[in-house]
Amino acid sequence: MAIARPTPSGRSARKACGLAAFGFASLAMTPLSASRRLAAVQSPIIPVVADLIRAHPGTISLGQGVVNYGPPPAALDQIARFLAEPANHKYQPVAGIPALVDALEQKLAAENGVRVGAAHGNRTMVTAGGNQAFLNAVLAIGDPGDEFILPTPYYFNHEMAVTMASCRPVLVPTDAQHQLDLAALRAAITPRTRAILTVSPNNPTGAVYPAATLRAVNALCAEHGIFHLHDEAYEYFTYDGVAHFSPASIPGAAAHTISLYSLSKSYGFASWRIGWMVYPAALEAALRKIQDTVVICPPVISQYAALGALSAGAPYVHEKLRALAAVRATVHSALAPLVADGLCELPPADGAFYFFLRVHSALAPLALAERLVREHRVAVIPGNAFGLTHGCPLRVAYGALAADTAAEGIGRLVHGLRAIQREG
Numbered sequence: 001m002a003i004a005r006p007t008p009s010g011r012s013a014r015k016a017c018g019l020a021a022f023g024f025a026s027l028a029m030t031p032l033s034a035s036r037r038l039a040a041v042q043s044p045i046i047p048v049v050a051d052l053i054r055a056h057p058g059t060i061s062l063g064q065g066v067v068n069y070g071p072p073p074a075a076l077d078q079i080a081r082f083l084a085e086p087a088n089h090k091y092q093p094v095a096g097i098p099a100l101v102d103a104l105e106q107k108l109a110a111e112n113g114v115r116v117g118a119a120h121g122n123r124t125m126v127t128a129g130g131n132q133a134f135l136n137a138v139l140a141i142g143d144p145g146d147e148f149i150l151p152t153p154y155y156f157n158h159e160m161a162v163t164m165a166s167c168r169p170v171l172v173p174t175d176a177q178h179q180l181d182l183a184a185l186r187a188a189i190t191p192r193t194r195a196i197l198t199v200s201p202n203n204p205t206g207a208v209y210p211a212a213t214l215r216a217v218n219a220l221c222a223e224h225g226i227f228h229l230h231d232e233a234y235e236y237f238t239y240d241g242v243a244h245f246s247p248a249s250i251p252g253a254a255a256h257t258i259s260l261y262s263l264s265k266s267y268g269f270a271s272w273r274i275g276w277m278v279y280p281a282a283l284e285a286a287l288r289k290i291q292d293t294v295v296i297c298p299p300v301i302s303q304y305a306a307l308g309a310l311s312a313g314a315p316y317v318h319e320k321l322r323a324l325a326a327v328r329a330t331v332h333s334a335l336a337p338l339v340a341d342g343l344c345e346l347p348p349a350d351g352a353f354y355f356f357l358r359v360h361s362a363l364a365p366l367a368l369a370e371r372l373v374r375e376h377r378v379a380v381i382p383g384n385a386f387g388l389t390h391g392c393p394l395r396v397a398y399g400a401l402a403a404d405t406a407a408e409g410i411g412r413l414v415h416g417l418r419a420i421q422r423e424g
Contacts, residue, residue, distance in 0.1 A: 038164065041163045042156065042163075042385070044157070045381055045385035049381060050063075050064070052373045056377060059373055059377045059379050060377065060379070060401075060405060061378075061379045061397075061400065061409075062397050065203060065265070065352075065397050066270050067265055067270075067324070068400045069268045070268040071268050071272070072267065072308070072309055074309065074311050074312045075269075075308035075312070076308070077308055078305050082301050094291050094292050094297055095123070095291065097300065100303045100304075100307050103307055103311075104124055105124055111314065112232075114248045114259065114278060116278055121280060122257075122279060122280055125276060126276045126303060127275045128274070128275070129264060130260050130261065130264065130275035131157050131275075133260040133261070136277065136290050137195075137229055137260070138161050138162055138165045138167065139286075140279075140286040140287050141195060141227055141258075141283070141286075142165050142167040142194050142195075144165075146192050146194045147167065147169075147190060147193045147194065148162045148167055148170065148193075148195050148196075148229070149172055150171055150172070150197050150387070151171075151198065152171045152172065152173050152388060153178070153204050153205060153356065153383065153387050154169075154171070154386055155203045155231070156386055158199075158231075159387060170188050170190075172184045177207070177348055178348075179213065180198065185217065185220065194226055195221070195226055195227035195258075196221055196227075196229065197231070198217055198228070199233075200232070200245075200351070201237055201238060201244065201350070201351025202234075202352060202354075204383070205354065206350065206351055206352045206354040207347070207349065208238055208242050208244065211243070214247045218256075221256050228253070228256060228257045228258070229258045230247050230259050231260045232244070232246060232261050233261065233275075234265055234266075236265075236314065237353060239325055239328060246259060254280060254281075255282070256280065257278075258278070258283075259278040260275065261275055261277070262276075263275065263309060266317045267309040268320075272302040274305075324353060326403060327398050327402075327403060327406045328398060330403070330410065331398045332355070334407070334411065335357070335396075337414070338417060343360055343418065344357045346358075353399030354395055354398075356395055357383075357394045359393070359417065361420070364382075364384070365382030365383050368392055369382045369394065372413065372416045375419075376419070378416055380395060380397075381397070382394060
């Protein structure tokens with residue numbers, strides 16, 4: 001017995017008739033949908049929290065990972081130089097303008113101990129931010145079904161990029177101090193593994209991995225013929241004498257090490273979208289294909305500004321870090337009583353500008369974050385967005401806080417956590 005189909009009317013009917021005329025009658029009533037691949041990708045949490053903040057005016061955000069300062073004046077001075085050359089309004093080299101590539105390679109040699117060039121077997125490519133550098137790397141080395149090892153908690157955009165590329169994120173827990181578990185990383189390697197990802201200083205935990213640990217990971221990757229994919233976006237943000245280390249500086253590491261960098265945090269460059277990557281020369285052809293397809297070239301006006309920022313150099317960043325370190329101390333001191341009273345745990349966070357709380361609460365992280373916004377006008381990021389499936393973790397970001405708002409913002413958080421805990 002035939003099943004009656006609903007009869008389209010009006011404009012829908014005309015569209016169906018038009019499709020039928022071309023032999024597409026069976027498609028006329030078929031709803032269109034997004035890619036199944038994208039359906040598997042988590043939704044980014046930052047816009048969700050941003051919507052909550054907008055709905056509750058007066059909320060102080062301890063959510064998004066940005067700094068409270070902008071680029072140095074030398075960066076803005078370069079805009080006139082950009083505008084003076086009409087050719088700058090046309091496409092420029094796919095890997096970045098030569099002057100910026102050269103400046104970055106000088107910076108890498110002087111500050112990171114990383115030598116770049118034909119003699120060293122590696123290359124530099126400027127990208128539209130650090131996130132694009134990571135996606136470039138995943139597309140260049142991964143085939144559908146390949147595996148990328150991500151220590152947890154991870155930075156959510158990294159996990160999202162791996163999934164978007166039809167690859168599989170393999171999640172490996174870190175220890176109670178958010179340090180890498182080398183034995184667990186080794187055990188996670190399979191014939192489909194393409195890379196181990198490390199992020200130091202770490203987003204979301206603020207952990208800094210010691211040089212010895214990163215050397216061990218790099219050696220593990222070399223032993224198994226896989227890439228060490230290392231994100232150094234927070235390279236300048238370390239405290240109390242803790243040192244940053246770049247694995248690409250290890251002798252013999254160039255052939256299997258991909259390093260990712262960004263100006264977004266250090267130079268207050270978030271919206272300018274300038275990052276860069278150092279990669280093995282063997283990946284050059286693949287990366288140029290990806291770069292040309294995705295962005296053609298990084299925004300040239302931003303590349304000129306980046307040249308100016310680099311001319312100001314690390315002293316500009318270090319000056320800003322003194323104020324940030326004071327804010328960090330304020331936040332840490334305010335959180336300490338919560339730890340002393342058994343309301344949460346606060347693992348060491350010697351880098352970036354995050355504390356990753358483990359709150360002793362029966363609430364789900366998002367539910368707790370929503371209550372903090374609605375009832376106490378303070379926003380944090382729920383920790384399950386970073387790949388944790390148990391407990392009630394929260395990421396607290398303090399980089400955007402000025403001294404006068406730090407005490408108020410963290411005061412609201414502490415008061416809110418105590419109040420919600422009392423209510424059960």
